[in-house]
Amino acid sequence: xxxxxxxxxxxxxxxxxxxxxxxxxxxxxxxxxxxxxxxxxxxxxxxxxxxxxxxxxxxxxxxxxxxxxxxxxxxxxxxxxxxxxxxxxxxxxxxxxxxxxxxxxxxxxxxxxxxxxxxxxxxxxxxxxxxxxxxxxxxxxxxxxxxxxxxxxxxxxxxxxxxxxxxxxxxxxxxxxxxxxxxxxxxxxxxxxxxxxxxxxxxxxxxxxxxxxxxxxxxxxxxxxxxxxxxxxxxxxxxxxxxxxxxxxxxxxxxxxxxxxxxxxxxxxxxxxxxxxxxxxxxxxxxxxxxxxxxxxxxxxxxxxxxxxxxxxxxxxxxxxxxxxxxxxxxxxxxxxxxxxxxxxxxxxxxxxxxxxxxxxxxxxxxxxxxxxxxxxxxxxxxxxxxxxxx
Numbered sequence: 398x399x400x401x402x403x404x405x406x407x408x409x410x411x412x413x414x415x416x417x418x419x420x421x422x423x424x425x426x427x428x429x430x431x432x433x434x435x436x437x438x439x440x441x442x443x444x445x446x447x448x449x450x451x452x453x454x455x456x457x458x459x460x461x462x463x464x465x466x467x468x469x470x471x472x473x474x475x476x477x478x479x480x481x482x483x484x485x486x487x488x489x490x491x492x493x494x495x496x497x498x499x500x501x502x503x504x505x506x507x508x509x510x511x512x513x514x515x516x517x518x519x520x521x522x523x524x525x526x527x528x529x530x531x532x533x534x535x536x537x538x539x540x541x542x543x544x545x546x547x548x549x550x551x552x553x554x555x556x557x558x559x560x561x562x563x564x565x566x567x568x569x570x571x572x573x574x575x576x577x578x579x580x581x582x583x584x585x586x587x588x589x590x591x592x593x594x595x596x597x598x599x600x601x602x603x604x605x606x607x608x609x610x611x612x613x614x615x616x617x618x619x620x621x622x623x624x625x626x627x628x629x630x631x632x633x634x635x636x637x638x639x640x641x642x643x644x645x646x647x648x649x650x651x652x653x654x655x656x657x658x659x660x661x662x663x664x665x666x667x668x669x670x671x672x673x674x675x676x677x678x679x680x681x682x683x684x685x686x687x688x689x690x691x692x693x694x695x696x697x698x699x700x701x702x703x704x705x706x707x708x709x710x711x712x713x714x715x716x717x718x719x720x721x722x723x724x725x726x727x728x729x730x731x732x733x734x735x736x737x738x739x740x741x742x743x744x745x746x747x748x749x750x751x752x753x754x755x756x757x758x759x760x761x762x763x764x765x766x767x768x769x770x771x772x773x774x775x776x777x778x779x780x781x782x783x784x785x786x787x788x
Contacts, residue, residue: 402732403474403787404739405452406748407440408770409779413454415474416769418750420737425750425765433476437464441782442490445470446500452476455505457778459487462528465503467520474787480520482529485510490555492565493518495585499562502532502585506553506567511537513553513567513576515585532585539572544598545627547571554626555603559636560619564590564643568601568623575601575623577643590642593634596650600627605679606636609708620711621645624677624686629653631677631686631704633713651713653686653702660691670776672699675727680735682706683758684713687726687740694720697745701726701738701760719760722749725773728783737764741784744773748784 399421406414415431437456444453450470456463465488467480484505491505504515513535521527537551552571559566565587567576573595578587595601604623619636630652634645653674654660662671672691677684684704693700703716721729723742730739731753738751738760747768752761773780 402737404748404784405443405445405470405474405476405787406741406769406784407436407443407454407782408746409439409441409773409782410770411436411438411440412770413440413443413468413476414769415476416748416767417474418765420750420764423752423762423764427748427750427765427767429767429769430473431475433468433478435464435468435478435481436466441488443783443785444492445785445787446493447788449500451479453491453493453503455488455491456484457487457489457508459509462486463488464526465491465505465516465520470787480522481526482516482520483526484516484529485512485514485531485534488514492556492558494558494562494565495580495582504556504565504587506556508552508554511551511553511571513537513556513578513587515587517585533587535587535589537569537572537576543571543573545600547627548573548598548600554601557604559643560606560608566604566621566643568604570600570602570626573597573599573601575604575645579642591644593645595623595625595632596628598627599625599630599632601632602626602674603676605677607679607706607711609711620648622677622679622684624653624674626673626675629659629672629674629688631674631684631713633711635711649712651704651715653688654691655715655718660693663690663692665776676729678729678731679706680731681758682708685729685731685738685760687721687729689725689727689743693718697724698722699724699726701729701740703758703760705758716758720763722751722763722766723747725780727781730785732786733788739784739786741781743780743782744775746770746772746780748781
């Protein structure tokens with residue numbers, strides 16, 4: 398029996414695409430059904446809320462401002478802009494938090510300005526997005542540059558909400574740190590907790606929480622896993638409650654490559670471009686991490702790393718590397734059933750749908766792939782930027 402799913406994807410050209418996926422067994426087709434604007438010139442991150450059928454899009458452009466957009470998502474995936482705002486610019490990630498339902502405020506992080514910025518919702522409707530006065534701006538700093546040349550300043554890369562909705566965590570690629578803030582749910586104000594330091598040169602990019610007791614939102618048994626872009630590794634952390642704050646205790650650090658053997662950098666136009674980890678996802682007791690520019694499966698085909706999480710200890714065990722069926726997999730997402738993985742290749746500008754075995758956690762063959770928008774340019778930030786399931 399054929400099954401139909403809807404996906405949404407952003408492209409650095411400015412479009413937000415709706416796609417329809419039809420699968421039957423190991424075969425499938427993927428088609429673009431509509432496209433929308435409204436999220437500035439460089440949309441980079443999508444945050445979808447299935448209970449309200451609302452989508453939030455964040456714009457990475459930095460021309461003195463950026464754009465944040467809210468969309469309603471119809472049953473056929475068509476997007477309608479319901480709110481917009483001009484932001485401080487260069488936002489690489491955002492999430493809603495606080496208030497009675499956890500949706501009263503929005504927090505974003507800005508890569509180059511090294512800032513965390515919050516805004517009060519709702520966004521105002523209308524085609525001309527007004528500049529929204531931030532509720533709070535926190536600027537990060539470091540005493541000196543880090544060991545990697547890209548660590549010239551703090552570069553926060555994600556806003557991560559903990560399962561209780563009481564804390565926000567921010568992996569900082571430039572500072573080798575995870576910033577932690579306690580949330581005042583009523584006012585939306587964020588209070589800084591002590592930073593957690595990673596290993597020098599790790600460059601933490603994104604994180605995701607996991608709990609063997611998956612039906613609880615308490616901190617009991619809670620762990621954080623982070624993917625380290627510069628260190629090409631994944632770290633695991635025990636989460637500790639401490640005097641109104643969260644703390645992290647590192648448990649483990651594993652390479653995103655078998656036996657820690659990082660593929661050689663690519664020399665292009667006289668410059669060196671090493672592999673760099675991008676994203677991670679957790680389903681049940683399996684963790685997946687995307688590697689960009691490793692070319693393990695071809696000159697323009699990178700890899701996804703698979704790990705098993707021990708349900709008792711939370712320790713990671715390497716399973717295997719498999720094809721991402723994409724070049725520069727900046728973003729990937731797994732459907733709720735855990736049967737399909739959608740990989741967004743930034744440079745290939747493709748969405749590739751890969752089969753997943755729910756029992757073994759192993760990734761299988763390519764079901765279908767489609768180029769979405771114009772091709773990206775090697776080493777440049779263009780092409781496809783994110784992909785999510787509408788579920």
